[in-house]
Amino acid sequence: MFDLPPLRLLATEHRAERRRCVCGTTTAAAFPDHVGAAACYGPGVRALVCYLCVHQHLPVDRAAQLLADVLGASVATGTLAAVLAEGAAGLDGFLATIRDQLVAAPVAHFDETGARVASRLHWVHSASTSLLTLLSVHAKRGKVAMDQAGVLPRFVGVAVHDGWAPYWRYEDVRHALCGAHLLRELEAIACEPGQGWAAGMAELLVDVKLAGDRARAVGLQRVDGQARARLHARYARLLADGQAANPPPPATGRRRGRARRSPAGRLLARLEAHREEVLRSLDDTRVPFTNNQAERDLRMVKLQQKISGCWRTPAGAEAFLALRSYLSTARKHGMNPLVVLRQLFQGHPWLPAPGPLPAPPCPGAA
Numbered sequence: 001m002f003d004l005p006p007l008r009l010l011a012t013e014h015r016a017e018r019r020r021c022v023c024g025t026t027t028a029a030a031f032p033d034h035v036g037a038a039a040c041y042g043p044g045v046r047a048l049v050c051y052l053c054v055h056q057h058l059p060v061d062r063a064a065q066l067l068a069d070v071l072g073a074s075v076a077t078g079t080l081a082a083v084l085a086e087g088a089a090g091l092d093g094f095l096a097t098i099r100d101q102l103v104a105a106p107v108a109h110f111d112e113t114g115a116r117v118a119s120r121l122h123w124v125h126s127a128s129t130s131l132l133t134l135l136s137v138h139a140k141r142g143k144v145a146m147d148q149a150g151v152l153p154r155f156v157g158v159a160v161h162d163g164w165a166p167y168w169r170y171e172d173v174r175h176a177l178c179g180a181h182l183l184r185e186l187e188a189i190a191c192e193p194g195q196g197w198a199a200g201m202a203e204l205l206v207d208v209k210l211a212g213d214r215a216r217a218v219g220l221q222r223v224d225g226q227a228r229a230r231l232h233a234r235y236a237r238l239l240a241d242g243q244a245a246n247p248p249p250p251a252t253g254r255r256r257g258r259a260r261r262s263p264a265g266r267l268l269a270r271l272e273a274h275r276e277e278v279l280r281s282l283d284d285t286r287v288p289f290t291n292n293q294a295e296r297d298l299r300m301v302k303l304q305q306k307i308s309g310c311w312r313t314p315a316g317a318e319a320f321l322a323l324r325s326y327l328s329t330a331r332k333h334g335m336n337p338l339v340v341l342r343q344l345f346q347g348h349p350w351l352p353a354p355g356p357l358p359a360p361p362c363p364g365a366a
Helices: 043-055 060-071 077-089 092-103 143-149 165-169 179-190 196-217 225-245 263-273 292-308 314-332 337-345
Strands: 018-020 026-028 107-117 120-128 133-138 158-161 174-177
Touching: 043 060, 043 077, 043 314, 043 337, 060 077, 077 314, 077 337, 092 133, 092 314, 107 292, 107 314, 120 143, 120 292, 120 314, 133 143, 133 292, 133 314, 143 165, 158 292, 174 179, 179 196, 179 263, 196 225, 225 263, 292 314, 314 337
Parallel strands: 107 158, 158 174
Antiparallel strands: 018 026, 107 120, 120 133
8 A cells, every 4th residue: 555644844044153252253154055044945845836827837826725734834925926926936047048058959940829918919939949948938029029039130050830920020040930830821721612733732742741751760861862752743734833822903993002922822922932931851850741740839828817817916926937837847858847946946956967069951852
């Protein structure tokens, strides 16, 4: 039989002696760094608070009830909020390290999602890899917010994203479009009459993914030249078929500028303009076919919104996202979240090991 021992708080008394020399000088011993008041909760309790609120997404009131019922610790909800702020305040060095490692990554994923902060719409921005997560919040969705996040302005690798217009403003970055987003758009257009090219383009994108997966599995940096040539030729033929089925609308002379195109026409224009970005994984097998990594990292933020509704202050949102970045990165490295949270409240936050230097781009990847 496996069971839990009785759970209770452990009280530790710290004593610091003061000694006065015959010369009149008084020397006092120091208390441990994590003991900041005459009566306080230790790093274990504070780590558990962050674990419940940030990792398990319990609302603050229910987390306080759990601490009272299980540990007999009558912690006020205001104290829990203060613990989250304290934890986030100790992560400045961690966040700077994560930014630097993301900037040096050969491939990174970027995405954004709406969130309510102080009853107003804000945007949570993510930058991530399979080992790193950085989340930030801003009142705006575009380039100003991306600049403040601190990754894309210095990034020179391959940025995988969904094609949101502000990403293209980073000209030193090589871009890759998420194939899953394109497949969803193509599926919707393929249901319309006369749009058979969309189904063919969807089949082509699936073949592109399979070709990249096979090349990556055998350690190749790019897909075989003949296979790449065939896929590029199919892509061009399907674009031509789509443009024949969706000619530009005739100018009426009633409105200035270009006439508004159909959804199929707009998608065709993007597929034509960003051909290299759509097929990036053929030329560089480090680049995944989808942007699912970024979406997985943002999923817990959406869960938090569903449970708690919104963040009441920008400072509370920033504290949650800093701690979420810390825990997500630690879990990606196989670390126990309670262990790294205890380290944080002991004044020595866990840091990921420095990553390898970015590999040079594959020939033809630019």
